[in-house]
Structures are given as structure tokens and as C-alpha cells.
Amino acid sequence: MADDNGLIKAKVVVNEDECKGCELCISACPEKVLFLQKHFNRLGYHPAGYTGDGCTGCGYCFYQCPEPGAITVFKKGYIEMEVC
């Protein structure tokens, strides 16, 4: 996932269990890389998902999402170790 400079690429991780499918992240994403998934999660919502490519780490989705733990955004240059 490292880019040309060797840094980790930005990415967004949706915790599907905590997503209520409000779509605010999707509508706010400038890169249009978030989408509503077909399946239902345990809460009975279609959770948001990440296409897997194109996230710039802008964080718009994070600040639109009302759930504290539903979205995590890793910005470009994030060091993998911090995940541990």
C-alpha cells in the first residue's frame, strides 16, 4: 500500500457493525470512493463501504459520521505500527 515515496497510502475503514447507513459520509466524500453496501449489518442497516482505492485522507467522512467508532481514516504517511 506504500506510494512512490514509500509512505503508507491514505485509507478509510468503516466499522460495519457500528454504521447506521445514514449516507452522510457518502454524500460528503469528494472522491466518491464510499458507497452503500447491499447487505444488511446486525443493526439492520445497509452499511457504508470503501471502494478500496482513491481515499485522500481528507477526513470529511469522519467528521460527517455521527457514530464515534464507525469510521476511521488513516491519512497518507500513517505508520502501520500505530495500528497495533
Next chain:
Amino acid sequence: MPRQLIKGNEAVVKGAILAGCRFFFGYPITPASEIAEAAAYYMPLAGGTFLQAESEIASINMVYGAASGGVRAMTASSSPGISLKQEGISYCAGSELPLVVIDIMRGGPGLGNIAPEQSDYNQMVKGGGHGNYKLLVLAPNSAQEMCDLTMLAFELADMYQNPAVVLADGFVGQMMEPVKFPQPVKKLEDKPWAIHADKDDEFRLISSIQLEPEILEQHNRHLQAKYARAEQQEVRFEEYQAEDAELILVGYGVVSRILYSAVDNLRAEGLQVGLHRPISLWPFPKRRIAQLAETVDAFLAVELSNGQMVDDVRLAVNGARPVHFYNRMGGMVPSPEEISDHVKKILKA
């Protein structure tokens, strides 16, 4: 220790400060205003805080906030103001916050007047707000007791984690008498449940909300168990010439003072009359009154109200003996002679 001639209302404030109270939130109302005034003067001198709130509702909620912080805090008012505080008092009882409310009762209903009455018995003793709760209610009858029972109220409030009330009438508040002030409480116990603005707070919550019926029932059972303990341990009363009495006068607050005189007058005439004076209105000395009912012929409850305490006397006597009732209202106060005449009528009948 020398005595100080002082108003009951002022003795409350000095007693409160000696008991370790440093936070007073109040609102002016006759005949309780001297309490706020004395608190405004003395609280800052004792390193404490006085704040005049925008309303009685605000002042009890400020006390709610301060008591949440684990300090001894208080408010004071008179009947109409107490009605306004009832919402907050219910929240305090629900959240199990120890604090002290002083009520210097006046005439009602409505705006009534500023003269002494005992018309708040029901709203304090029976729980004037919503929900299942009790307040620890103490009824002083002298300036000395305004100090002493205020101090006791803080102890009881902490002991039971519940609001405690000093319920006095306008006379007891306005009266000046010599008071011997005790030594101050030097150190207060830490309250491990309280919010302290430190790292332990993340696990602490002051709240009266319990959404789950099972949990709320459990909480109520817990409160009731606490009240049952208080009923065992916190009954306080005083008796005068009660041992061989055929008729027992029952009265609290300023009425009990009038009844001492009436008892003296009646005894001088050879009539076997005694006095039972509840000091704790809740818990009410019901067992003692039931005991008295075994030996005396009758009771006469005297109140400056339409007859609120008399219900508790009747419950305690439980039909075993007649319970007579005599009252004045609106700020009218019976003289000892008036009581004596009434007693004689009862005894003749």
C-alpha cells in the same frame, strides 16, 4: 462557651458553617431571607461561596451541582419557594445526593402571607415532589436547635446520602434566643461516589434516570431499605410531664413551646397533662406514640395548619384512643390559655 443572642435564621447559617457547609445557594423570601443574608455575609469569611440564584428552582439545582461535587451544600426558603424547589428535591433524592434544605414556613395556600404557619408538613414529610422518596425532616423549636439540628441535618444527609430538611415556622426563624455554638467540624469524610474533577471521575455518574423497569425497581427498593434503616435509627422526640399523663399534647416547632406553657398551667390546676414533641417529623415517632396510647386516655394534636401532622398521630394511635385536634391558621397562634381551655373541654366531655 459564652452564649450569643441570635435569630434562629442566623443560627442556622452559623450552625451550617460549623458543620462544614461552605456552599449556599438561595433566593430571598420572607420570613427566611435572613438565612440568605447571613450566608452572604459569613460564607465568604469562612472560605465558602454564597450565590443568590435567579429562582428557587435554580438554587436547588445549584445545590444539586455542588452536592454532586461531594461538598456540604444547602439552600433555604419559605413555603411558596419550597413548592418551587420540589422538582429539584425529587432529583436530589433520586440521585442520592446529601444536602440540606431549610424551610421557614409561612401562611398559605398561594401567596398566603408571611406570618408563621406549619402548612408545609405534608410537602416535606410526605415527599412533595414526584416519585417514591422520603426526606429526613427535623423540627427545631428554639434558636439553639436551629443551630444544632442544622448541624445534625448535614450529618444525617451524609449518612443516608439523602436530602435532609430543617422544617421551622416563621416564629422559630425570626425569634432571638441565646445560643451556645459548638466547635466546628474540622474535617469532612471523602465521598467516593462524588464528582471531584479528577481522574477517578470517568467512572462516576450522578443521575436519577433508570430506563430499565427492573433497575428502577431495584433502585427504589434500595431507597426504601435506606428509609427503613432511618426509621429504626433516627427517630427523635422530646417529652415533658408525659410519664403519668392522662392526656398527651402533640405538637412540633413553636407550637411545642406554647404547649410547654399549657402543660405547666394545666399541671398547676392538678390536671395530668403531658407533652410529646416530635423532633424528627420523618421518621415520625410513631412507635413511641403507639406506646403512649397504651397508657393515656387521649391525645390532642395542635398545629398551625389545617391538620397535617395529626394524620401521622392518628396512624400511630391506630384508633386505640381518641386523637383530638386543635389548630390555628393564617399566622394566628394559640395562646397557652387557649390550649388549656380546649384541654379542659376535652377532659370534661
Next chain:
Amino acid sequence: MSDKKLGKAGCFYDIYERSATANKDVTHYCPGCGHGVLHKLIAEAIDDFGIREKTILISPVGCSVFAYYYFRVGNIQCAHGRAPAVATGIKRVYPQSIVISYQGDGDLAAIGGNNILQAANRGENITVFFVNNAIYGMTGGQMAPTTLIGQKTTTTPRGRSQINEGYPMKIAELFSALEAPVYIERVALTDPKNTNKVRRAVRKALKTQMENKGFSLVEVLSACPSGWKMSSVQAKEWIDEAMVKHFPLGVFKDRTEEVQPSEAKRHVFNADDLHKKLDIPQNIQASREIRRTASSNIGQNARIIIAGFGGQGILLLGVGLAQAGMQAGYQVSWIPSYGPEMRGGTANCHVNLSDKRIGSPIVSKPDVLIVMNLPSLDKFEDCVQAGGLIVYDTSLIKKSPRRMDVSALGIPATEIADELGNARVANMVMLGALIAETSIIDKEVVFDALPDFIKRKNLISLNKQAIEKGIEFADSLVSVA
């Protein structure tokens, strides 16, 4: 939080153990609700500023009553609308803490209107987050004070009408008219740009409190998709299109630059020297046991009524008698008539001096009646005990008492006082006459007691003179007799 990662703030509990809902890892808020976003912004700021340990969050009634499920801080849940009062209480106890009052529109602008107004006006050093979503969410979509004109709610089924319900209340504008608030801004949780302004406002408001600069309020226009019956995305558009028209965004007050930061002093419990601080007498007062003569009918249990006009010092005369009586070793009590009649009407008080415990402090049949005006003589003359004493001011009462079974002592107290240069010490002339006539208290004890009831030291000698004159006058009558 790492500046390379945006995730769940440490200020939130990992698992919401207190939540009554089945899923304890998600909030109870509806999808798209603004509360969650504002919670995140506040939590992030608390973490970034390192203030979690000293933060106290107040959650009053509204959807956010359960904010305490989520925030890993000190939490106080309280009654509807009362958060600013509760916040005031705890902030006064812990001035070094960070107190947040988190309120909805019904809570803040309706039921708690006065509480927030007064807290703002006092300039309490607290931070208020005011969530304006133009509706009562928790109770199921009723009208709020901020509901827009025409907006349908369950209690305005035909839309809010200014004729029936008035106009939506503009809290930020209203409060910025007050002097005390330091920072007031209205922001909106809509697009990322506006949301970033909310984030900045949240941080600025908390910073203002951290620097002890005073009161700040951030009004946050926030979506209630459920209450508005819209999708989450539509709801945000509605804020931008409809709400912002009535509730313009912007800074309404900002004195943060002009107010100097200060340090909050921690409250420290101290019980040292309390008796001194409370003016409780330190030493045994000069107490002189007096020899009570049998020169009058007044025994050792005197029940006294003192009456006259308000302003004649009636109550003070009684206090002086009680104070001196106490110092002379009596049991004493003093009860005033109180209230409006003190201010210009008639005044009276009851004093008991007794060797025994005092029963009723209220005197119904006085042994002594001291009266300084005619209405008082008329009112109380009949109740004096047979064999009792009436002391009356002949300067103002131009007739003698009718009663033949009591002693009467008339003294031109007001004229005597006037000759001394101040008619207001007539009360002390009366006191002098009383103690001379009854020997109830030795005059030296009264003089000793003077500083305890005459607070203005420069008036003590005048009062003493007045008492002497009263004694002289009473004694002269005795010698004449």
C-alpha cells in the same frame, strides 16, 4: 490522537456499559443525528487539550440526556432545563474544572430559559453547547421554541404560526446583547466546511473556559432526520436552505481577545478560627448577677410586649432588653412582628426574661407593656396581666391608660430624647425608665450590653445618656411619690 489518524476518541468509553440498549458499542442516536457529530468534536477537543480528567459534563433532559453513556468524564445528569444551574453549582465547587452544559433547544430555550439567561449574565466560566434542531426530538417531534414558521410538528400539525406560537427564538442574538458572555457563535453541522467551523467553535469555547475567560455558548444548528421526517442528506440540506435563513451563522460576540486569562483558585476546606470568623463571642461576657429587688410587682419571669411605630426602634428596644437580660443571667427570648409592617407601619415585639425555661416565646398576657404610640396602647392595654405595668411615652400618647388594676408609668421619652439631640433614642429612654421602675436588670449590665446591640460605636454614649435620663425620670417620680 495521531495527526495521521482520525478515529474514535479516547474520551469515549470503548463500550457504553451504561446504555440501556442492546448494542453497547453504538450510540442511541438515530441515523444522521447531529448529536453524534457534535459529541465527536467535543470528545476530540477534550483529548487534544488534555482536559479529560477535569471535565464535567452536564446532561439535562433531551435526546442527549444519555450523553453520559459515552463520555469518559465526570458526568452529571439533571432535570430538564436546569443544566446551567447545576453547572454553576459544581463549577463553584471546582473552579479549576471544565464544565460543559450540553443542552437542546427545548431544554435551553423553553423550560430552562431563565436558567441559561442568568448563568450567561453572571458570566459563569462554563461552556454551553446548544443544539438547535428546531424540534423536540426525545418526546417525539413536538414544537420547540426554535421551530420555524410553517414547520409542521406533532403539536403544530398545521405548521407553526407566529400568531399562535410566536417567532422562533434566536438564542445567539438574544444572548449576545448581554454584557458578560465572552464568546457566542452560531454554527451549522452541514457540509464539511461548516462542520469544520463547528469544530473550531467547539475548541474555542473550551479554550475560553480553560483560560478562565468566562461564559461561552455555541449554538449548533443540527439535523433531526427522524423528527423532520427526512433522509439524513435531505435534513442537512434543509438546515442550509431553511434554518440558516432564520438563524444566520456567524460570531455574535467575541471578547476572547480583550478578556485577560486568569488562574482558577481551587476551593480549600478550612475550619480554622471559625468562631472568630462567625462573630461568635470568644470570651465570657461581663455578666453581673443582679440583686432583683421586690420593689415592683414584676417577678422573676417577665413577659413583655413592646409596641409603637416602625422607626421608633421598638424592635431594638426589645433586643436590648433581651441582650442585657441574657447577660444578667436570665433565660431570654425575643420575637418580632415582621414583614412589610416593619417599614412604616406599626411594630411590636415580645420579650421573655425568666429564671426558668421559657415555654411560649409569644406573649399573650404581658406583665409589662411598653408602648410608644396610641394605637399600640389601645391594642394591647386590655391584655396586660392584673398587677402588671404599662410604660408609655407621654410625648406621643396624650391620654392615660384606662386600667386601674395595673401600674402605669408615663414618661415624655421622645421629648427627653429630642433634648438629647436625637429623638430616635426615645426607645432607650423607655428602657431606662423600665429598668428603674422594675429593677429587673441592673443598669450597669445594660451598659455592658450596649455594644452588643448598638452596632454603631459612635452612638453608644448617646444611647447610654438616654438610658440614664430614663432612669432619672423614673426615679424622680418615685421620690416625689
